[in-house]
Amino acid sequence: MHEPVFVPLREFPSYSEAEMLQRATAFYEAMQRRRTVRQFSDRPVPRAVIEACLRAAATAPSGANRQPWHFVVVSDPELKREIRAAAEEEERAFYRERAPRAWLEALAPLGTDEHKPFLETAPYLIAVFAERYRVSPDGSKEKNYYVQESVGIAVGMLITGLHLAGLATLTHTPSPMRFLNELLKRPENEHPFLLLVVGYPADDAVVPGIARKALEEVTTFR
Numbered sequence: 001m002h003e004p005v006f007v008p009l010r011e012f013p014s015y016s017e018a019e020m021l022q023r024a025t026a027f028y029e030a031m032q033r034r035r036t037v038r039q040f041s042d043r044p045v046p047r048a049v050i051e052a053c054l055r056a057a058a059t060a061p062s063g064a065n066r067q068p069w070h071f072v073v074v075s076d077p078e079l080k081r082e083i084r085a086a087a088e089e090e091e092r093a094f095y096r097e098r099a100p101r102a103w104l105e106a107l108a109p110l111g112t113d114e115h116k117p118f119l120e121t122a123p124y125l126i127a128v129f130a131e132r133y134r135v136s137p138d139g140s141k142e143k144n145y146y147v148q149e150s151v152g153i154a155v156g157m158l159i160t161g162l163h164l165a166g167l168a169t170l171t172h173t174p175s176p177m178r179f180l181n182e183l184l185k186r187p188e189n190e191h192p193f194l195l196l197v198v199g200y201p202a203d204d205a206v207v208p209g210i211a212r213k214a215l216e217e218v219t220t221f222r
Helices: 017-031 047-057 077-098 101-110 147-164 179-184
Strands: 069-074 124-131 133-135 141-143 168-172 190-199
Touching: 017 147, 047 069, 047 124, 047 147, 069 077, 069 147, 069 179, 077 124, 077 179, 124 147, 124 179, 147 168, 147 190, 179 190
Parallel strands: none
Antiparallel strands: 069 124, 124 190, 133 141, 168 190
């Protein structure tokens, strides 16, 4: 058992209450404009922007600091085509066979179906993998902790960073997603978490006419 090592907390900002509120309000106003889009432009996105957002996502807190995530960034057109073909195969089975009626009714206001052209159109796909356990050099397995929670936080930070950089995103979760391990050559200890579609929205992009819940509906102060 290793003894913990602590270092001083430095460069932690201190704001007045007025500035705190201003910064929090500005963040809310920026984030309330975030929408999931399904019509993407093929306009190129600078790789440096993607890298900066991934660095930010990788600062997320994680169980026992295991950082159990791996991001595979896909821009190769042929690989995107293969991912689309595999995803649409699973989606056809979902919409036509697997999904219960209640689930399909819940999805109806979003206008989704098995067709996923955005997987080829958008300049980047980011496949997020959750590392269920580590594999040591000697082949032994070491359990990771709070994997789903940790990866979920990292993805939230990634989506936020991309939005603030001026990019649109779509979280895509075809089920099952094991085809991503094969296509992207990821090991057995990594489980596909989601596929994040990234790019600029198309000029004629539309979004569902839906509303978010009010603060009072999702928050309790005690």
